[in-house]
Amino acid sequence: MATVIDGKAVAQTIRSEIADEVQLLSQKYGKVPGLAVVIVGNRKDSQSYVGMKRKACAELGIKSFDVDLPEQVSEAELIKQVHELNANPDVHGILVQLPLPKHINEEKVLTEISLEKDVDGFHPLNIGKLAMKGRDPLFLPCTPKACLELLHRSGVTIKGKNAVVVGRSNIVGLPASLLLVKADATVTIVHSHTSQPESIIREADILIAAAGQPKMIKGSWIKPGAAVIDVGTNAVDDPTRKSGYKLVGDVDFEEASKIAGWITPVPGGVGPMTVTMLLKNTLEGAKRYIE
Numbered sequence: 001m002a003t004v005i006d007g008k009a010v011a012q013t014i015r016s017e018i019a020d021e022v023q024l025l026s027q028k029y030g031k032v033p034g035l036a037v038v039i040v041g042n043r044k045d046s047q048s049y050v051g052m053k054r055k056a057c058a059e060l061g062i063k064s065f066d067v068d069l070p071e072q073v074s075e076a077e078l079i080k081q082v083h084e085l086n087a088n089p090d091v092h093g094i095l096v097q098l099p100l101p102k103h104i105n106e107e108k109v110l111t112e113i114s115l116e117k118d119v120d121g122f123h124p125l126n127i128g129k130l131a132m133k134g135r136d137p138l139f140l141p142c143t144p145k146a147c148l149e150l151l152h153r154s155g156v157t158i159k160g161k162n163a164v165v166v167g168r169s170n171i172v173g174l175p176a177s178l179l180l181v182k183a184d185a186t187v188t189i190v191h192s193h194t195s196q197p198e199s200i201i202r203e204a205d206i207l208i209a210a211a212g213q214p215k216m217i218k219g220s221w222i223k224p225g226a227a228v229i230d231v232g233t234n235a236v237d238d239p240t241r242k243s244g245y246k247l248v249g250d251v252d253f254e255e256a257s258k259i260a261g262w263i264t265p266v267p268g269g270v271g272p273m274t275v276t277m278l279l280k281n282t283l284e285g286a287k288r289y290i291e
């Protein structure tokens with residue numbers, strides 16, 4: 001049976017380390033790290049993620065600057081808000097929740113965020129540096145950073161291993177594959193046009209699943225002893241629950257946990273770590289600015 005990686009517990013440990021550092025900064029310099037969380041519109045999932053991020057800031061003593069804009073806001077107005085946050089010395093990190101409404105050019109907005117405050121690591125220059133040998137971005141994207149942190153803290157060797165990333169999104173799959181290359185893994189990306197994905201996944205010593213397809217990856221696809229990091233958070237109907245749904249990953253946990261060496265559960269795996277990495281990035285940004 002696989003070791004189940006308790007993301008919630010690891011996240012708690014890291015959060016208490018961050019809280020201590022936040023307190024130290026405030027004692028030493030009288031300054032508090034600040035994170036601006038910008039949301040456009042009323043998407044339920046985005047509202048829920050943003051709520052979690054703001055709540056986590058409050059719990060750790062990080063000041064959150066809330067910017068809530070209506071669905072119809074113009075691209076120019078959103079960019080104006082970003083510029084104001086760039087200029088605000090109390091703001092050390094800026095996050096624009098994605099996706100944005102269709103009338104707004106996402107790339108244009110992300111490019112306007114000051115590189116020094118790009119705590120999501122989505123600025124094209126930060127992603128570009130992530131892709132280049134010998135260059136380091138100022139911030140690493142939070143979910144891929146969470147995946148690598150869970151592997152490191154579980155004692156999984158990455159160097160020289162076969163890693164397979166399922167999914168190639170700008171937020172998770174692509175940056176996760178770049179991070180694994182930087183950590184000296186041999187990396188294959190599986191996506192919707194890959195023929196026979198299971199035969200590639202079967203070779204994975206490390207598997208990062210970020211396809212957004214409930215239980216797509218079966219136990220028989222897992223290499224015995226592999227480290228499986230499941231980024232999927234798919235809501236599926238469950239009439240036995242009050243909410244009417246439950247969250248499942250991209251991996252069939254019941255089956256895969258019998259074969260893998262390590263596995264993250266959903267929920268309670270990568271999820272709590274992602275927000276924690278955002279807080280860590282904000283602290284790093286603040287320290288760079290203040291110290």
Ligand code: GUN
Nearest residue numbers: 095096097098099120171
């Ligand atoms: N939408 C889904 N995940 C993310 C994330 O990590 N950051 C932002 N800004 N938007 C998201």
